Amino acid sequence: MREVDRPTPRTVQLRLAVPDRVDHLAGQHYVVRLTAEDGYRAQRSYSVASAPGDPLVELLVERLDDGEVSTFLADVVEPGDELEVRGPLGGFFVWEGERPALLVAGGTGVVPFVSMLRTARELGRLELLRLLVSTRTRAELPYVAELEADGAVVLTTREATGIRPAGRLTGPDLVPLWEPGQDVYVCGSDPFAEAASQLLVGLGVPAATIRLERFGPSG
Incomplete structure (x- = not known):
């Protein structure tokens, strides 16, 4: 995790350095997976906000009061932390820069x-x-x-x-x-x-x- 910002009271902006990443298309998403000490896992999908040319992957997470993943990302994660992510994913909701x-x-x-x-x-x-x-x-x-x-x-x-x-x-x-x-x-x-x-x-x-x-x- 390179950067963490909280632009509004209920959102957190995460900027990640993803090793060996593949450039995404605008509209794709990443899956963020959390694993507890007892082995319990929870994961959620978050759309990418950054452009493909950005060296970092930017995700914007809305904090949901009962969200297993969003509360951790909003309240706990700080720069220097490591997250398990998978992506980019999705091919239907993409814009390739050619059509109006x-x-x-x-x-x-x-x-x-x-x-x-x-x-x-x-x-x-x-x-x-x-x-x-x-x-x-x-x-x-x-x-x-x-x-x-x-x-x-x-x-x-x-x-x-x-x-x-x-x-x-x-x-x-x-x-x-x-x-x-x-x-x-x-x-x-x-x-x-x-x-x-x-x-x-x-x-x-x-x-x-x-x-x-x-x-x-x-x-």
């Missing part, structure tokens, strides 16, 4: 999209990506300044955003970002992913172009 895409995230579901934005920035192709993030408050959203600098739209459900009142994601929020020919990626909790995908289909987005990644307490 609409990215829709709920809260910390933004993490794989951070990797996509960083990849696009390295390639000089930020115009290919449009990102909307729904979060409870700005203070709870990691990477918020970086996201907005790259043109992301950040909506809040518990506080007003400019002239937009607090509220959940709606179809009209998505309309300005959609263009024919885009691939669509949706990442967030199961309820958010389901609601966002239904909104997109209701607006006429072909269901076959929507890729979903859901997360929950069990990872």
Whole structure:
């Protein structure tokens, strides 16, 4: 473990030096496995936030009060510690830097999209990506300044955003970002992913172009 940061009260950012690592694709994930002294093991998957060109692998973990792995990573891990990781994994929810895409995230579901934005920035192709993030408050959203600098739209459900009142994601929020020919990626909790995908289909987005990644307490 090279670096540990806690950007919000409920998240921890881990930057790992992974020996002999294979460059990941934006949207892939790593599995982190913990082994207790009695041999009990628990593992969870975490999306990569770093771009492939970053010499370190960056993971962003949301602390869940009943999470066996997330509480250890958030409360115990410090620089210099060693973790058992496996990856990069996943081939469905990846962006290879070539096609235009609409990215829709709920809260910390933004993490794989951070990797996509960083990849696009390295390639000089930020115009290919449009990102909307729904979060409870700005203070709870990691990477918020970086996201907005790259043109992301950040909506809040518990506080007003400019002239937009607090509220959940709606179809009209998505309309300005959609263009024919885009691939669509949706990442967030199961309820958010389901609601966002239904909104997109209701607006006429072909269901076959929507890729979903859901997360929950069990990872």
